[in-house]
Amino acid sequence: MRLDLRINREEGAALGALAGLVLVCGAAALFALGGRGGAAEENAQRRDALARLEAAQKRAGGQGDRAVAPEAAFLAAPTAALAGAQLQAYVTRLVAAQHAALTSSNAPPPMGKEAADAVQLQATFDMELSALQALLYELEAGTPYVFVEAFSLQPLDGARRGGSQPLLRVALNLRAHWRRTAS
Secondary structure (H helix, E strand, O other): OOOOOOOOHHHHHHHHHHHHHHHHHHHHHHHHHHHHHHHHHHHHHHHHHHHHHHHHHHHOOOOOOOOOOOHHHOEEEOOHHHHHHHHHHHHHHHHHHOOOEEEEEEOOOOOHHHOOOEEEEEEEEEEOHHHHHHHHHHHHHOOOOEEEEEEEEEEEEEEEOOOOOEEEEEEEEEEEEEEEOOO
16 A cells, blocks of 8 residues: 655645644744733833832832922911912912903812812903913912812903904912911
8 A cells, every 4th residue: 555645736725824824823922922021021120110119218208108299389378368368479470471460369268178278269360372371381380289170261252462362261260288387
């Protein structure tokens, strides 16, 4: 009995397709293992960085998970009313720096759980959009930390200053934290 090892055209094509499939699956497996190794290496680097940061925080006398804001982040005043006046003066300076004027402001007493360490201000003013963007950036990035709790604006009909942008009526509800100081 003789073994016939000749392959016809259909069997050759099927065998070639099978070899190609095995090659593609092997390459995909190698690629996946390589990606997993890269991810594991990146994860190890991030864990090392986190461990170094935690060690540095402990050496510096860190307070655990509690973040501590700098003193400049708070309004410093003996009473909430004086802290509210400081907040109003700060916002007035920022608005004036944008060549606008505060049309009204109101400092309602804080309510709820933040009543002991927060002051609020409701301010209304007219300004152009570009000036408003600069004002909001200064409020967000500057110190003391001021939080915009509510924001509304409406265009003033036909009102334009020297620039090409229409004037907007802007109303902001702001909140800032204060620390009690000695009188």
